[in-house]
Amino acid sequence: MKKGFERGILSSYDYKKKGNWIGFSMMIVVVAAMVASMLYPILSALFNGFKANTEVNSFPPRFLPSEWHFGNWGEAWSYIELPQFLKNTLMIFGGNMVVTVLVLGMAAFSLSKLNVPYQKGIYFFFMITLFIPPSTYLIPNFLNLRDLGLLNSFAAFWLPAGASAFFLLLLKNFFDGIHYEMIEAARIDGASDWQTFIRIAVPLSIPIFATLAIFVFSTAWNEWFWPSLVMHSDSKYPLATAIYKYVISARRLDLNIRFAILSMVMLPPIVIFLLFQKFIMRGLHIGGVKG
């Protein structure tokens, strides 16, 4: 018998009991309240960006603007050099992505398909770093970059991007799912290992690269503390660090303009998330709990 929906914890029989209905409705109310409390702050940030400054400061605050001031966004755009900082963020994102795909992609391909001797030990050497808490070597990491002379350069982000055991794990798990026969077939056709990687493995891995891209993008977009340590000039700060320095810590900045800037920074990741939900959810599942 095919029902309208598969049963969950509750069966269709449970729905018929009155007491359960009350409980179920209460649960729905709680979930609805949760949804509202998730959306309310985000929307109020957005709407505050369109209010007159006096209205943002009025007490008690209102949710919707009584008058829409679209000019706030223009003022916000020119308050700091957003395009410059945006460019820096994108530079970091692009470089990190290239390094991740090439360096970790090759390593994961080798571990997954090339059967080198001592593979287990090598894999362990990479994976064990997942278990070392990053805060414990935060400062030595900074000193190391300094010793290498990489401070205040984009290379300080690009090169270490290849040192992510988590991404290596994601890629290796994905390559493990590629059938060995494909690799074998390429070999028979005379492809070298490099050609197999570039012509077979990489094109097949576009979905996992998309998932990775979202992770890498969100790190590049969000990270504010580490860049503030490593970079020390306006021409190098990524967006998040610049916002922290010049907007969050600013004393004399009207609240409505502040919210307009924050909305500008918040909207791109939200839009990307809504567009690429599928990849993000997949990433959560593959990554399991390591995200």
Place this chain on the structure above:
Amino acid sequence: MNQPVAPNPIPLDASYRKTPKWRKHIWGYLFLLPAAVIFIMFLWVPIVKGMFYSFYDIDFVKGNTFVGFDNYRTVFDDGDVWIAVKNTLYYMFLCIVIGFWVPILFAIAISELRRFQGFVRVAAYLPNVVPAVVLYGLWRWFYDPVGPINGFLTQTGAESISFLTDRAWSMISLVLMETWQQFGSAMLIYLAAVLSIPKDWYEAAEIDGAGIFRRIWHITLPSIRGLILLLFLLQLIGTSQGFQSQLALLDGGPNKATLTYALLIVKYATAKLDYGVASALGVLMFLVLGGLAVLQYRLNNKGGAGV
């Protein structure tokens, strides 16, 4: 390797068989080389350097000098370290009490939704994609003495609360903010696990006369027990290193009430420029957290998470 190895279809000729092992695998190793170099240069070297530097006085101008255990002595003599340890434990405790059970509860509730489940998932995850700096700006306004929360409180006749400047509230406010942002991702992980529980188990339990709560207690929760344990451990490891919102919103204040251990490390490095002591603090933290990491490793292997 969990790939079934197919019998090699190509007959091996004599010259192939004679190829030395390293030569056959040269490409395999070349592929691993860049990653190995980068892991060593940007992970292992800093880790080892940290231990090394903890015995040195770091001076960018005059050069480093060996000082033996002086840095460690400074750590143990510094009263702030004990405050920071206490604050970190308090922060971890609050994160569990306020934040840990929320995603489990909502995962079970949302798994029962027949409609709008997709929408609810997206809404719950949405705060996760809000950048941290926006989060700080937004919640600073929320917690403001004349912000919306206090507006609501005074309208309903309650006393207003100074969320950030009151020592008793400051840490709680940070944890509430972080729970708001982060619970969605944990919720989605739990939700996937809850949805994968075979439905006939509930059917069987129901026929045996188990009520709704007994079904949850005896079927749902035990099925995701391993996951709960793992996420619990990951949360402990994560929160024990927390410092960013404490730094951004309150700079460890008011009166050191939100000065966590990791924040103290950062402050030693950025404010006092004492990198030696900061490294020593890191080594000590590593020794303490190492135990947790071993637990995580063993749990991960048991759970078959792939590492």
